[in-house]
Amino acid sequence: MAKPDVRTLAAQVVHEVRGQGRSLGTALPTAEQHLGEGSSRALLRELCYGSLRYAPRLDAWLDLLLAQPLRRRDAPVGALLQVGLYELFFLRTPDYAVVSETVRAARGFKRPWAAKLVNAVLRNARRREGELAALAESEEVAHYAHPAWLIRRLRADWPRDWQRILDENNARAPMTLRVNAMRTTPEAYRERLAEAGLGAQPARYAADALVLDEPADVAQLPGFAAGEVSVQDAAAQLAAGLLDAQTGQHVLDACAAPGGKTAHILERARGEVDLTAVEVDAGRMRRVEDTLARLGLSARLATADLAQPEAWWDGRPFERVLLDAPCSATGVIRRHPDIKSLRREEDIEDLTRRQQALLDVAWSVLAPGGRLVYATCSILRTENALNIERFLRRRDDARELPIEAPWGQAESHGRQILPGEDGMDGFYYACLGKDGA
Numbered sequence: 072m073a074k075p076d077v078r079t080l081a082a083q084v085v086h087e088v089r090g091q092g093r094s095l096g097t098a099l100p101t102a103e104q105h106l107g108e109g110s111s112r113a114l115l116r117e118l119c120y121g122s123l124r125y126a127p128r129l130d131a132w133l134d135l136l137l138a139q140p141l142r143r144r145d146a147p148v149g150a151l152l153q154v155g156l157y158e159l160f161f162l163r164t165p166d167y168a169v170v171s172e173t174v175r176a177a178r179g180f181k182r183p184w185a186a187k188l189v190n191a192v193l194r195n196a197r198r199r200e201g202e203l204a205a206l207a208e209s210e211e212v213a214h215y216a217h218p219a220w221l222i223r224r225l226r227a228d229w230p231r232d233w234q235r236i237l238d239e240n241n242a243r244a245p246m247t248l249r250v251n252a253m254r255t256t257p258e259a260y261r262e263r264l265a266e267a268g269l270g271a272q273p274a275r276y277a278a279d280a281l282v283l284d285e286p287a288d289v290a291q292l293p294g295f296a297a298g299e300v301s302v303q304d305a306a307a308q309l310a311a312g313l314l315d316a317q318t319g320q321h322v323l324d325a326c327a328a329p330g331g332k333t334a335h336i337l338e339r340a341r342g343e344v345d346l347t348a349v350e351v352d353a354g355r356m357r358r359v360e361d362t363l364a365r366l367g368l369s370a371r372l373a374t375a376d377l378a379q380p381e382a383w384w385d386g387r388p389f390e391r392v393l394l395d396a397p398c399s400a401t402g403v404i405r406r407h408p409d410i411k412s413l414r415r416e417e418d419i420e421d422l423t424r425r426q427q428a429l430l431d432v433a434w435s436v437l438a439p440g441g442r443l444v445y446a447t448c449s450i451l452r453t454e455n456a457l458n459i460e461r462f463l464r465r466r467d468d469a470r471e472l473p474i475e476a477p478w479g480q481a482e483s484h485g486r487q488i489l490p491g492e493d494g495m496d497g498f499y500y501a502c503l504g505k506d507g508a
């Protein structure tokens with residue numbers, strides 16, 4: 072059987088995300104399996120990420136270019152057109168190659184008209200380039216390449232910063248490493264990277280972090296398989312310091328997968344904390360298992376719904392609780408551009424309610440005198456400072472513990488890092504203390 076070509080696969084991934092609600096993180100690896108290692112995988116990745124990053128703009132361009140909208144069942148052809156437009160205007164592939172390769176991919180679509188349409192739209196797009204550029208200037212959704220509801224909400228929450236946030240969301244995120252403090256130091260590991268031909272710089276605020284000058288495959292990272300290093304954004308690496316788990320403490324990581332913070336808490340405590348990691352999704356819990364195995368760490372893993380403590384809790388209160396809550400992920404759009412297509416405005420209220428419910432449960436298992444760190448990778452105030460405000464209003468045994476930190480900005484409660492600030496992802500943290508030691 073002929074190998075599927077890279078543009079067909081890219082269109083399939085874009086369609087699975089936009090038409091079927093799959094995440095890029097699950098759709099792309101499946102598609103990658105059809106290609107060998109090397110440059111065609113890199114192109115597939117670029118086409119998928121780019122087409123999703125600019126999807127709102129590409130939608131607007133397609134509206135202009137198509138005489139009539141495609142029928143719902145022809146959405147896969149729309150996805151191929153998006154991929155074609157992205158390659159035409161954002162990559163250096165010569166026009167003739169984009170057109171001929173995308174038309175060739177369209178021939179595989181079992182729709183006799185598709186190749187002709189793709190040919191006409193892509194050629195026309197180049198001819199009408201000036202109009203497309205004008206549209207990307209004048210229309211906000213096309214210009215910022217974000218859905219209208221998200222632009223509106225970010226503008227309301229961040230009247231001074233919203234444009235910068237939108238631009239940062241369209242930028243490429245750096246690859247940041249977390250050096251395993253139990254095995255080596257960032258300085259020593261940086262030298263090992265240099266020997267392997269990889270440049271890296273210390274991160275400004277995360278003590279264990281190194282930011283690679285250029286992203287690399289993890290297989291190229293010295294000692295990765297042996298657990299010397301992990302991949303984790305610097306903002307996410309601030310959680311373990313805020314939690315400040317001490318030797319021997321009983322610690323809960325309440326929403327644990329894929330386990331980046333679980334592992335960091337253990338590394339910092341040299342494995343000498345009694346840590347329980349709860350995760351509702353069994354598939355994602357396997358990733359926690361793999362991570363801990365690679366790093367040679369151990370924790371008690373409970374695949375369960377946090378909201379049902381009777382299923383996972385032995386009744387012994389925790390001195391430290393990290394609640395890294397499920398959220399809109401609006402702070403990490405630069406790493407997950409599929410969020411622009413997958414997230415709906417109506418999800419936000421639902422997420423906020425779930426976060427409050429999880430906060431209540433996490434609080435109920437915290438020992439008096441204990442500390443809870445609430446974290447999200449959201450930049451929407453309702454999921455962050457306003458959630459903490461609601462929580463503090465209904466709990467009189469809770470008080471906020473101030474975060475004295477040079478990073479991010481103080482909110483009415485907690486601290487917010489906006490995407491791209493000091494190279495970090497958008498992240499929110501608040502620390503809460505329970506009265507009565």
Ligand code: SAM
Pocket residue numbers: 307325326327328329330331332333349350351352355375376377378395396397398
């Ligand atoms: N702390 C993780 C890390 O640093 O690698 C990331 C956690 S992610 C933001 C949130 C996780 O919470 C997801 O894996 C999700 O499946 C899990 N989750 C959502 N609802 C949950 C619940 N009711 N009980 C336990 N886990 C839940």
